[in-house]
Amino acid sequence: MYVAVKGGEQAIARSWDLLAASRRGDPRLLELELAQIREQMRLAVARVMLEGSLYDENLAALALKQAAGDAVEAIFLLRAFRTTLPRLATSLPLDTGAMRVRRRISGTFKDVPGGQILGPTADYTQRLLDFSLAQSGAEADCAEDHDPLPHPLPNVLDTLAREGLIEAETIPVGDPEPPDLTRSPLMFPASRPARLQNLARADEGWLLGLAYATQRGYAESHPFAGEIRMGEVGVSVCPPELGFEIDIGAITLTECQMINQFAGSKTAPPQFTRGYGLSFGEAERKAMAMALVDRSLRAEELGEDQLAPTQQQEFVLYHSDNVEASGFVQHLKLPHYVDFQAELALIRTLRQQAADLSQQETRHD
Amino acid sequence: MQTRQRWLSVLANSPPNALQTLLAPWRQRTEAPVWLRRAETGLVMLQGRAGGTGARFNLAEISVTRASCRIGEQTGHGWVRGSNAEHAELIAVADALLQDPRHQAELLTQLVAPLQGALDERRARDARQAAASKVEFFTMVRGE
Amino acid sequence: MLHPAFKHPVDDAQQTFRSLLDALAQPLRLSALPCLPPALPGLSRGSAALLYTLIDRDVSLWLPSLPDDTLASLRFHTGMNLAANPAEADFLLLTAGTPLPPLSTLKAGSDAYPDRSATLLIEIEAFNQDQVIGSGPGIPHTRRFGADGLPGDFWHQWQANHARFPLGVDAILIADDRIAGLPRTTRIQEG
Numbered sequence: 001m002y003v004a005v006k007g008g009e010q011a012i013a014r015s016w017d018l019l020a021a022s023r024r025g026d027p028r029l030l031e032l033e034l035a036q037i038r039e040q041m042r043l044a045v046a047r048v049m050l051e052g053s054l055y056d057e058n059l060a061a062l063a064l065k066q067a068a069g070d071a072v073e074a075i076f077l078l079r080a081f082r083t084t085l086p087r088l089a090t091s092l093p094l095d096t097g098a099m100r101v102r103r104r105i106s107g108t109f110k111d112v113p114g115g116q117i118l119g120p121t122a123d124y125t126q127r128l129l130d131f132s133l134a135q136s137g138a139e140a141d142c143a144e145d146h147d148p149l150p151h152p153l154p155n156v157l158d159t160l161a162r163e164g165l166i167e168a169e170t171i172p173v174g175d176p177e178p179p180d181l182t183r184s185p186l187m188f189p190a191s192r193p194a195r196l197q198n199l200a201r202a203d204e205g206w207l208l209g210l211a212y213a214t215q216r217g218y219a220e221s222h223p224f225a226g227e228i229r230m231g232e233v234g235v236s237v238c239p240p241e242l243g244f245e246i247d248i249g250a251i252t253l254t255e256c257q258m259i260n261q262f263a264g265s266k267t268a269p270p271q272f273t274r275g276y277g278l279s280f281g282e283a284e285r286k287a288m289a290m291a292l293v294d295r296s297l298r299a300e301e302l303g304e305d306q307l308a309p310t311q312q313q314e315f316v317l318y319h320s321d322n323v324e325a326s327g328f329v330q331h332l333k334l335p336h337y338v339d340f341q342a343e344l345a346l347i348r349t350l351r352q353q354a355a356d357l358s359q360q361e362t363r364h365d
Numbered sequence: 366m367q368t369r370q371r372w373l374s375v376l377a378n379s380p381p382n383a384l385q386t387l388l389a390p391w392r393q394r395t396e397a398p399v400w401l402r403r404a405e406t407g408l409v410m411l412q413g414r415a416g417g418t419g420a421r422f423n424l425a426e427i428s429v430t431r432a433s434c435r436i437g438e439q440t441g442h443g444w445v446r447g448s449n450a451e452h453a454e455l456i457a458v459a460d461a462l463l464q465d466p467r468h469q470a471e472l473l474t475q476l477v478a479p480l481q482g483a484l485d486e487r488r489a490r491d492a493r494q495a496a497a498s499k500v501e502f503f504t505m506v507r508g509e
Numbered sequence: 510m511l512h513p514a515f516k517h518p519v520d521d522a523q524q525t526f527r528s529l530l531d532a533l534a535q536p537l538r539l540s541a542l543p544c545l546p547p548a549l550p551g552l553s554r555g556s557a558a559l560l561y562t563l564i565d566r567d568v569s570l571w572l573p574s575l576p577d578d579t580l581a582s583l584r585f586h587t588g589m590n591l592a593a594n595p596a597e598a599d600f601l602l603l604t605a606g607t608p609l610p611p612l613s614t615l616k617a618g619s620d621a622y623p624d625r626s627a628t629l630l631i632e633i634e635a636f637n638q639d640q641v642i643g644s645g646p647g648i649p650h651t652r653r654f655g656a657d658g659l660p661g662d663f664w665h666q667w668q669a670n671h672a673r674f675p676l677g678v679d680a681i682l683i684a685d686d687r688i689a690g691l692p693r694t695t696r697i698q699e700g
Contacts, residue, residue, distance in 0.1 A: 055411065055427040056448060086565060088407035088429055088588065096417045100488060102495045116500040146499070148492030155417065169416030178412065178422045183567075192415055193422035200424050231495075234374075235427060235446055237409055241511070241585045242442055247374035248409075248429060249446035255417060276416045278424060401511050401585070405518065433511070433585070440511060 023068045037061035046252075046281025047071055051322060052078030053182070053201050055251055055280055072203075072322045079323050092236040092245060096255045096278070098152050099231040103282075106156045107225035108259060114153045119230060120282065156227035157257050157274070166259065166272040190313055195297055199290045200278065202320035210296075210310050211289035218308035219296035223275065226259040230282055254279045256287040260295050265303045273302060369464070372477045376459055377445045379480040381452035387476045388459055391468065398434035398441070398458050404450035406430045436461040510578055514546045514561050514586040521546075525562040532681065532690035537643045537654040539636055542686050549579040552632075555683040556602060559630055563600060564589045571598035573607040595627075602630045609660040613669060617676040626693075629680040634658035636684055642698045645671075654689070656682050667697050 024031065038045055038061040048060040052075040059078060067073035103119025106112045118124070132138060160166040178193035181201075186194060199207065214221040232250040239246065256277035264270035275295025277287035299311040309315045319325060376384060408426040415422060430453040431444045441461025443453040459476065462468050515521035521544035532540050545554040546561060552575065564570050566588035572580070583589055592598035595610040603609060609631075618626035633656040640655030641664055659682075670677045670693055677693035 050425060053425040054408070055425060055446075058448065059428065082408060082426060085428070086407040087426070087567070088405075088409055088431065089566075090410045091412055091427070093412045093414050093421050094424070096413070100491065102491060103498075110502060117495055118498040118500065119495055142494045143497040144490060144493040146493050146496035148489050149496045149499075151492065157416075169414075169419035171414070171418070172420050175421060178420065180410065180423050182423075182426075193420050196413070196415060196422040197424065200422075232491075234378075235409070235411065237429070237444060239431070239442065239444055240588065241433065241440075241581075244370060246370060246377070246444060248377045248444045250378065251411075251427065251446065257416065274416050278413050280425070399513075401513055402518075435511075 023066070032065055034058055034061040034065065037064055042281060043283065044069070044071060046279070046283045047204060047286070048074045048078055050280040050283060050286065051075045051201055051203060052082070054078050054082045072326050076323050076326065089237045089239065092238065094233050094235070094253065094278075096229070096233055096253060097155060099229055099233050099253065099255070100151060100250070101149060101153045101229050101231040103230040104153055104227065105225075106227050108227075109156060109159070112156050112227075113159075114150055117149065121284075153229070155257075157259070160226075160259075160272060164271070167262075167268075167274060169274060186317060188314055189300070190317060192294075192298070192301075195313065195317060196276065196278075196290075196294060198317045198320055199293055202290070202293075203322035203325065204283075204286045204289065206320050206322070206325075207289040207293055208285060210316060211292035213308070214292050214296045214310045219299070219310045220304050221292065221296055222261045223292055223295065224259045225288065226257040226274075228254065228256045228284060228287070230254040230284065252281050254282055254284050254287045256284070256291040258288070258291040258295055262302060273298070368473075369460070372463055372473070373442075373444075373456065373460060375477055375481045375484060376443070376456045377452075378484055381449055381455060383480060383483065384452070384455050384459065384476075387479065388455060391462055391472065391476075392458065395462060395468070396436060398436050398461065401433040401435060401440065402431065404430050404432040404443075404453045406448045406450070409446075432457040434458060434461055437465060439464040510581075511585050512547060512549055512578065512582040514557070514582070515544060516546075517544075518561070518586075520544075521558075522562045525558050529559070529562065529681065529688070529690070532688050533647075533679065533692050534690075535647045536645065536690050536692055536695040537648065537652045539687050539689050542688060545686055549582055550576045551579050551604065552602075553604075553683060553685050555686050555688060556604070556630060556632055559681065559683065559688070560589075560602065561586055563628075563630075566590060568599040569597060571595045571601040573602070573604050575604070598627055600628050600630065603632060605632045605634065605658055609663060609666075612666045612678055615678050617673060617678060619676070623675040623677075626676065627678045629678055630683060631659070631680055632683050634684065636682070636687065636689060640664065640699070643695050644698075645695045647692075648695070656684070656689075664697050664699050667691070671696055 038057045041064065044064055045057055045060045048063055048071060049055050049057070052060065052063065059081060060074070063074035063077040066077060101117065103121060104114065104117045106116065157166060161168060179191065181194060181197050186198060231252065233253050234247045234250050236245045236247050238244065258275035259272045260275060262271055262273040273295065275291040277289070277291030277294065279287040279290065293310065293316060296310040297313055297316060299306045306312065406428055409429045410426050411424045412421045413424045414420065427446055428448050429444060429446050430448055430450055432453040433440065433442045434457045436458065439461040441457040441459065441464065443456030443460060445452045445456060463472050524543045528540055528543055542555050542558050544558060546557050548554045549557050560583060564587040569592040570589045571592040595601055596614050596616065599616065615627040616625065618624060635657045637655035637657060638653045642651045643654050644651045674693055679693055680691040682689045682691060
């Protein structure tokens with residue numbers, strides 16, 4: 001039970017001032033500009049945009065500044081803001097095959113068509129703190145002495161698909177409109193499109209932990225990173241006043257195609273199956289974790305035993321949203337005074353009853 | 366329509382300040398736009414496909430700004446991702462002027478072509494830089 | 510050719526929405542719409558104002574046949590989705606002279622979601638005070654009301670609609686720039 005509590009307005013106003021001062025830190029230092037956050041904290045921005053479910057680098061940078069770098073709080077701010085904007089259209093499906101690739105690697109084939117392109121990755125750094133970054137001024141000089149990458153870059157999995165060694169991923173009959181979790185609540189069993197939307201919005205830490213669990217044995221998972229690609233993809237819409245598709249600008253996406261073993265079933269021969277991850281910006285870890293969990297949640301449709309929590313839709317999808325999770329955990333800070341009084345009275349009564357009982361038993365002895 | 370589709374894409378993918386600079390002389394010498402819709406920011410739901418090529422799913426939204434105007438007989442529409450109101454209105458104005466047979470040829474060479482050139486160069490530079498990080502494998506032959 | 514809509518799309522739609530809330534909260538009381546966009550061929554200014562306020566791409570709208578310019582302008586400003594037939598529509602606009610689809614065939618909501626029902630926007634010629642007596646929530650005692658240009662058996666059908674509460678449809682009557690709300694809760698006595 002919650003109690004309507006009045007008072008505290010002045011204390012709240014003072015807490016806002018303290019929050020603002022604490023956000024600003026030492027006022028002798030220059031204040032952060034949004035452009036600096038947008039350009040130099042781009043992975044934090046990508047995470048806030050993806051889990052905040054709104055691709056807008058400037059708004060995400062503002063949210064991060066306002067939240068003093070707290071990603072989950074910034075995500076909450078962005079989610080709240082998006083509810084104030086009208087929805088103007090739905091995009092045409094993003095064509096990741098036409099991505100202008102800046103990074104593309106495969107863990108399954110050394111010689112993939114187009115090659116292994118490392119791009120801007122921290123994978124080959126030694127994770128030693130670089131003290132030169134403590135001073136400013138260093139500018140990277142990127143080599144441009146190569147022929148441009150071919151465009152579009154062929155998909156790695158196409159080779160396996162041509163031989164029928166991996167399940168086909170084709171458009172279902174009628175190309176149905178997918179469910180939209182921002183308009184209608186999640187229902188179980190959830191279709192794969194509903195699951196993918198949930199996983200895209202899911203907390204990265206939650207997904208990473210679950211993905212790790214699938215690899216450690218909490219799912220029938222034997223994954224390979226078939227292809228990971230990152231780069232720019234054009235967004236297209238078809239405004240009714242124009243009546244034809246137009247490109248309204250490009251966004252950065254990371255896509256992960258996981259390949260998993262599949263023993264086959266009564267209807268399907270043994271073949272590789274897929275797990276899919278798609279994230280904003282260079283959020284590669286998120287895309288990989290999403291792909292692993294997408295695959296573990298396909299257990300039922302593939303007729304696999306469902307023994308692990310990572311294969312249970314309700315467990316995974318109901319607890320993936322960090323705005324909901326944070327709200328429910330943090331609501332415990334709200335006054336539960338009457339609630340607690342009731343519990344207190346109950347405990348006192350029970351203790352009294354227990355004491356009375358033991359006294360009676362002592363007398364009987 | 367294909368030409369219009371192409372110029373709308375170039376305008377949306379170009380930096381708004383470059384567009385503004387190149388468009389400025391025309392704005393001075395043509396009539397002022399009548400706004401059917403001043404710039405308005407809203408959302409577009411981005412859809413992806415499972416596995417890249419399968420069933421559609423809703424990924425997340427993106428902020429988009431649009432504007433529409435009429436100049437003379439022509440109606441121009443601007444749609445651009447992000448929340449830059451000026452960018453959307455510049456596209457709408459350019460789109461209206463580009464449809465006017467009196468200005469089209471000139472605008473295609475003096476506005477669209479340079480923006481397209483800069484865009485192509487940016488994309489080619491990114492593709493060259495990415496290509497420079499391509500792995501060249503060496504096969505070590507050992508033993509007999 | 511596209512016609513312009515509200516001068517200030519957000520503010521004007523908010524003010525219109527506010528006056529709609531008042532109209533439904535005080536049924537059968539006439540109120541003037543605060544913001545009027547330029548008229549669209551075939552539609553009154555009031556209807557245009559209500560459509561710009563209520564319709565977006567998430568709802569379906571049933572329209573009678575209207576000039577192409579009007580349809581294109583409405584589509585441009587509202588993003589409307591047209592319903593294939595009245596029974597599927599969330600909103601229905603009936604211009605003067607359009608036959609009224611039987612109210613019982615329209616979306617009436619369900620017991621779990623009575624709000625998933627149709628709202629009718631009905632253009633009439635003029636308001637008067639001598640057709641019916643209304644009562645119910647939002648009406649102190651009773652209120653006399655009438656509308657010229659309503660189909661003959663409208664009030665009879667309305668009584669059946671009221672009897673289905675909490676299911677049923679709601680209506681807004683429009684005479685140029687003036688409107689009156691008629692929610693399903695309003696009880697109507699003829700005479």
